[in-house]
Amino acid sequence: MATLAETPAGTIRRIDHLSGTPRAGFIDRWIYVFTAASFVAIVLTGFIPDSLMKIAAVQAGERPPFPLVLHMHAVLMGSFLLLLLTQTTLVATGRCALHRRVGIAAFVLAPALVLVGFILVPIMYHQTWDALQTAPPDARAKLQQGLLIRENIMLLQLRIGILFPLFLLIALRARGKNAGIHKRMMILATAMALPAGIDRITWIPSTLPMSPVSPDLYTLLAVSPMFVWDVIRNRRVHPAYWIWLGINLPFAVAVHTLWDTPWWHSIAPRLLGV
Numbered sequence: 001m002a003t004l005a006e007t008p009a010g011t012i013r014r015i016d017h018l019s020g021t022p023r024a025g026f027i028d029r030w031i032y033v034f035t036a037a038s039f040v041a042i043v044l045t046g047f048i049p050d051s052l053m054k055i056a057a058v059q060a061g062e063r064p065p066f067p068l069v070l071h072m073h074a075v076l077m078g079s080f081l082l083l084l085l086t087q088t089t090l091v092a093t094g095r096c097a098l099h100r101r102v103g104i105a106a107f108v109l110a111p112a113l114v115l116v117g118f119i120l121v122p123i124m125y126h127q128t129w130d131a132l133q134t135a136p137p138d139a140r141a142k143l144q145q146g147l148l149i150r151e152n153i154m155l156l157q158l159r160i161g162i163l164f165p166l167f168l169l170i171a172l173r174a175r176g177k178n179a180g181i182h183k184r185m186m187i188l189a190t191a192m193a194l195p196a197g198i199d200r201i202t203w204i205p206s207t208l209p210m211s212p213v214s215p216d217l218y219t220l221l222a223v224s225p226m227f228v229w230d231v232i233r234n235r236r237v238h239p240a241y242w243i244w245l246g247i248n249l250p251f252a253v254a255v256h257t258l259w260d261t262p263w264w265h266s267i268a269p270r271l272l273g274v
Contacts, residue, residue, distance in 0.1 A: 032088040046200035076113040151268040155255045164192045184240035
């Protein structure tokens with residue numbers, strides 16, 4: 001059933017066996033904090049070892065230095081994840097007025113993050129492309145394969161670049177009007193970016209680079225605690241999940257359909273100006 005904040009005005013709030021219990025109240029407050037914290041943990045688990053490995057490769061002269069825009073993207077994404085964790089914690093601890101004031105930061109961070117992301121993708125692609133043009137024959141095959149993988153990953157990046165801001169827009173438009181849509185869609189929008197961290201966790205099973213199935217499944221797994229509790233608590237699927245699924249599904253089908261096809265590998269370089 002819906003929590004008090006999500007119950008439309010003028011309707012009678014139905015009572016079930018969970019209402020008013022300490023366990024239900026605790027989970028209602030903290031499930032979103034747990035989900036946001038798990039997102040931070042996923043990203044750190046993926047990016048810290050990967051970043052350390054790449055820093056070592058830069059220091060050894062095995063790869064070019066990181067472009068400035070990559071550092072900017074890391075700072076912005078980290079800031080956004082910390083903002084999400086802060087916001088869910090503020091609501092869980094009853095500091096809603098501060099939550100609303102701090103939330104204004106999302107109107108700055110989100111557009112900056114999307115803009116930097118769209119700049120970063122072609123820069124990283126051109127870095128590999130340029131290396132391929134001057135590489136010795138024995139290194140060309142590996143770089144060519146890396147370029148094909150980057151083109152496939154770009155499908156995931158494009159989906160994130162479109163759906164992350166779209167879901168954030170839905171969440172922010174619901175701010176102050178529909179708490180249920182707002183809080184869930186903020187989480188679900190952020191979940192769209194999780195594959196970037198998930199793909200870097202090398203010790204979990206993965207279908208990459210052959211198929212994008214595993215990033216999608218792990219993303220669903222990451223939001224499943226919130227979803228499962230919602231179904232148990234409300235005895236229905238909240239509309240936020242239907243919105244997320246309805247918009248997300250066509251993009252997922254497109255990514256899976258185009259993945260590693262000759263047509264996409266012919267189009268991707270042209271999109272990036274090479």
